[in-house]
Amino acid sequence: MVTGIGVKTPAGSDLGTFWSTVLAGRSVIGPITRFDPSGLPVRFAGEVRDFDPVTYLGQKESRHTDRTTQLGFAAAADAVTDAAPVISDPSRCAVVAGTGMGGIASVHAQSLTFVERGPDRLSPYAITMIMPNATAALIALRLGWTGPNLCLATACTSAANAIGEGVRLIQEGSADVVLAGGTEAAVNPVGIAAFARMGALSTRHDDPARASRPFDDMRDGFVLAEGAAFVVLEPSDRAADRGARPYGEIRGYGRNSDAFDIAAPSAGGVGAISCMRLALRDADVDPSAISHINAHGTATRLNDQIEAEAINKVFGADSPPVTSTKGVTGHLIGAAGAIQVVVSLLALRHGVVPPTANFEQPDPNILIDVVGQHPRPSGPGPVLTNTFGFGGHNACLVLARAERPHVEAPGRPAETVAAGPRET
Amino acid sequence: MDRAEVLAEVRAVAVEILDVAPEAVSPGARFREDLDASSLDMIELVMALEDRLGRRFPQDELASITTVGQAVDLILELNSMFDER
Numbered sequence: 001m002v003t004g005i006g007v008k009t010p011a012g013s014d015l016g017t018f019w020s021t022v023l024a025g026r027s028v029i030g031p032i033t034r035f036d037p038s039g040l041p042v043r044f045a046g047e048v049r050d051f052d053p054v055t056y057l058g059q060k061e062s063r064h065t066d067r068t069t070q071l072g073f074a075a076a077a078d079a080v081t082d083a084a085p086v087i088s089d090p091s092r093c094a095v096v097a098g099t100g101m102g103g104i105a106s107v108h109a110q111s112l113t114f115v116e117r118g119p120d121r122l123s124p125y126a127i128t129m130i131m132p133n134a135t136a137a138l139i140a141l142r143l144g145w146t147g148p149n150l151c152l153a154t155a156c157t158s159a160a161n162a163i164g165e166g167v168r169l170i171q172e173g174s175a176d177v178v179l180a181g182g183t184e185a186a187v188n189p190v191g192i193a194a195f196a197r198m199g200a201l202s203t204r205h206d207d208p209a210r211a212s213r214p215f216d217d218m219r220d221g222f223v224l225a226e227g228a229a230f231v232v233l234e235p236s237d238r239a240a241d242r243g244a245r246p247y248g249e250i251r252g253y254g255r256n257s258d259a260f261d262i263a264a265p266s267a268g269g270v271g272a273i274s275c276m277r278l279a280l281r282d283a284d285v286d287p288s289a290i291s292h293i294n295a296h297g298t299a300t301r302l303n304d305q306i307e308a309e310a311i312n313k314v315f316g317a318d319s320p321p322v323t324s325t326k327g328v329t330g331h332l333i334g335a336a337g338a339i340q341v342v343v344s345l346l347a348l349r350h351g352v353v354p355p356t357a358n359f360e361q362p363d364p365n366i367l368i369d370v371v372g373q374h375p376r377p378s379g380p381g382p383v384l385t386n387t388f389g390f391g392g393h394n395a396c397l398v399l400a401r402a403e404r405p406h407v408e409a410p411g412r413p414a415e416t417v418a419a420g421p422r423e424t
Numbered sequence: 425m426d427r428a429e430v431l432a433e434v435r436a437v438a439v440e441i442l443d444v445a446p447e448a449v450s451p452g453a454r455f456r457e458d459l460d461a462s463s464l465d466m467i468e469l470v471m472a473l474e475d476r477l478g479r480r481f482p483q484d485e486l487a488s489i490t491t492v493g494q495a496v497d498l499i500l501e502l503n504s505m506f507d508e509r
Contacts, residue, residue, distance in 0.1 A: 064464075
């Protein structure tokens, strides 16, 4: 059961702002402002603009952490506040944090220092800023959580894997509370240049707000974005016992590998097809029961084509409605899967399929029902999320409305009921 | 540089690196216990002092420093050695 959510994204740093931006289908992509991008092949991205790490970490810790960790810690802290009061034996509290690149901005900065000032001028904190597990470590350190603590780095799939494996920790009895999610801050000169060298990024400089166009015929690549999202997972009975207000449940999880190519999706999308089926089987849900799909939908030519074919293969020609949140947010890489989970849980709660921003002109080769610029009413059935990453990592999650909707237990003291901020 | 000037330099660096109040950086203050400096903070502090004073300190001498006053003494000692040369 998901009992808490925290987001730090280009579409908002609180859940209310985030959801209203997603629901409005308003792209938040714009020119890069946090550094001078001139000379780079791509000069727009999705930046988190209303975030001050000092609020969460203080001056000193902010200087000793990469932005990846700052965004991730803040989202995780918000999720815990939202789920509060999460009281448990600290040894039963776990963290699973995904990130694709880790502290890539710190690698860049320290490398510049190395070249310009010499090896003995590197920060003594260089390693702990760069290491991908820094976010997971800092969350545990600050919260005092001594249970399982893991970092998953499966590129764009990291956060979906983190949430899925977090559910497994609960199912296997290793934890009572799990903070799971992902974080990424690869919007820096090296990150932009490197993804651009792959030919993965949109170059629509004349209109950045319309650059991220999942499944649209004019799509020309993804838009790099930064941010983080974390959820608090608890066993259903525990959540009900303590009177938590559940957002919904993670009912199924599938993960596998293409074992095909380091960057391209497998031919015919066979990896994605198997993965969707694994998740549906794990959830014991028939494909026909799925109300909509929150797609990986990055807006690269190849991903969207292959993903659509894979959806057709699993669901037939008459697929459920498909949406991609990346039209609004761009691609948050190692946080993307958590963004999809958050959006899908809120979509379930509100009974809508969120829009796919910038979906204007259907691609004649894509034969799925893409939900365009406006949200659509959705049935009560579960939502499937697809997340696929460089390296061939696939993870699919089946999310459902809370099976046991929370009912105020008679005689339960009011203060034991979660009172965190909720989305509007 | 006299003792007061060196103390002022150490204080400025400690305030910046350790995020502490200037008045906390007294000669008797212990870096670890009183100013909440970790071992990595100490390395960062020394590096900032080196940058500020324009010289490098020998690592083994720095390892024995516990208090702000000892850091000031060491810098004064190194300064006088430097001046003699």
